[in-house]
Amino acid sequence: MQVVGVVGAGVMGVGVAQNLAQTGHHVLLIDVSEVILERAKQEIKNNLRFQGFFKKSEPADRPDEILNRIKFSSDYQVLKEAEFVIENTTEKWEIKQDVYGKIDAICPKNSVFAANTSAIPITRIASVTKRADKVLGMHFMNPVPMKPMVEAIRGYHTSEETIATAKKLLAQMGKECIVVNDAPGFVSNRVLMLTINEAIFVLQDRVASAEEVDRIFKTCFGHKMGPLETADLIGLDTILYSIEVLYESFNDSKYRPSPLLKKMVDAGLHGRKSGQGFYTYN
CATH class of the missing domain: 3.40.50.720 (NAD(P)-binding Rossmann-like Domain)
Structure with a gap:
C-alpha cells in the first residue's frame, strides 16, 4: 500500500x-x-x-x-x-x-x-x-x-x-x-465519553474544580491525563457530538450531555484548538 x-x-x-x-x-x-x-x-x-x-x-x-x-x-x-x-x-x-x-x-x-x-x-x-x-x-x-x-x-x-x-x-x-x-461508541468512547461527561457534571455542580477533578484521576488512578484535560485535547465540540450520538443511539438518559458542555461549545471554548476550554492554552 x-x-x-x-x-x-x-x-x-x-x-x-x-x-x-x-x-x-x-x-x-x-x-x-x-x-x-x-x-x-x-x-x-x-x-x-x-x-x-x-x-x-x-x-x-x-x-x-x-x-x-x-x-x-x-x-x-x-x-x-x-x-x-x-x-x-x-x-x-x-x-x-x-x-x-x-x-x-x-x-x-x-x-x-x-x-x-x-x-x-x-x-x-x-x-x-x-x-x-x-x-x-x-x-x-x-x-x-x-x-x-x-x-x-x-x-x-x-x-x-x-x-x-x-x-x-x-x-x-x-x-x-x-x-x-460495531456498536455506537465502540469500547473506548462508550466508556470515555460517559466519564468525561460525568466529570463535567461534577464541575458544573461545584463538587470540585477542574484541576482537582483531574488531579484525583492522575494521582489516585495513575492516569496520565485527567478527564477534563482529555476533553480539551479531543475538543469539546467533538465530545458533544459524540455524546449526542450515544444519547440518540441508545435512548438512555445516562448519555444526556451536560448543560455546561453545551454552553462551552456554544461559547467557542473548544479546548486546545481554540486556546480555551477547561484550561487556558497559549
Whole structure:
C-alpha cells in the first residue's frame, strides 16, 4: 500500500497524514477549505520540526522530504488514485453521509474505506456505499503519531480480507489494533465519553474544580491525563457530538450531555484548538 487518502484536515486528519508520510506513504489530504489545508501544512511542518528537536538519533528522512509526500487538495477527484481512504470529518452524520457518497463514486472499486469516528456506527456508514464489505472503523488516538494502538471496528458486512488489509496498513504505520464489533461508541468512547461527561457534571455542580477533578484521576488512578484535560485535547465540540450520538443511539438518559458542555461549545471554548476550554492554552 503506497497511496492513502485522508479526508478531513482537522486535528485527527493532520495526525494521520503526518504518521502516514513519516512511514513512507504518499498521502492525499483532502479538505473543503484551502485555509484549513494551509493551516494543516503549517501544523505538520511544526510537528516535524519539534520532533526533530527531541529525537536523539538522526531521522531517516528530512522534514521537507516527509512533507513532500503529502498532496494537499480541496478536489476529491485526486482520490481516484487512493488504495485506502481514512475519513476524519466532523462527527455529524449528514457530513459523513455526503462524504461517503462522493468518495464511493470516485475511488477504485477495490479501495478500502476506514472511518476514524468516535461514535457513529460503521454499519450505518457502510450502508451509503456500494462496498459495505470494504468499510471498517479505525479509531485513532490523539496525538496519532505517538499512539501505538488503534481501535478497529468490524461492521456487519466488513470482510476478513478488509480487516487484514487494515492491519497491514497499520503495521506499516508502526501500529497495532484491537478489533471490536460495531456498536455506537465502540469500547473506548462508550466508556470515555460517559466519564468525561460525568466529570463535567461534577464541575458544573461545584463538587470540585477542574484541576482537582483531574488531579484525583492522575494521582489516585495513575492516569496520565485527567478527564477534563482529555476533553480539551479531543475538543469539546467533538465530545458533544459524540455524546449526542450515544444519547440518540441508545435512548438512555445516562448519555444526556451536560448543560455546561453545551454552553462551552456554544461559547467557542473548544479546548486546545481554540486556546480555551477547561484550561487556558497559549
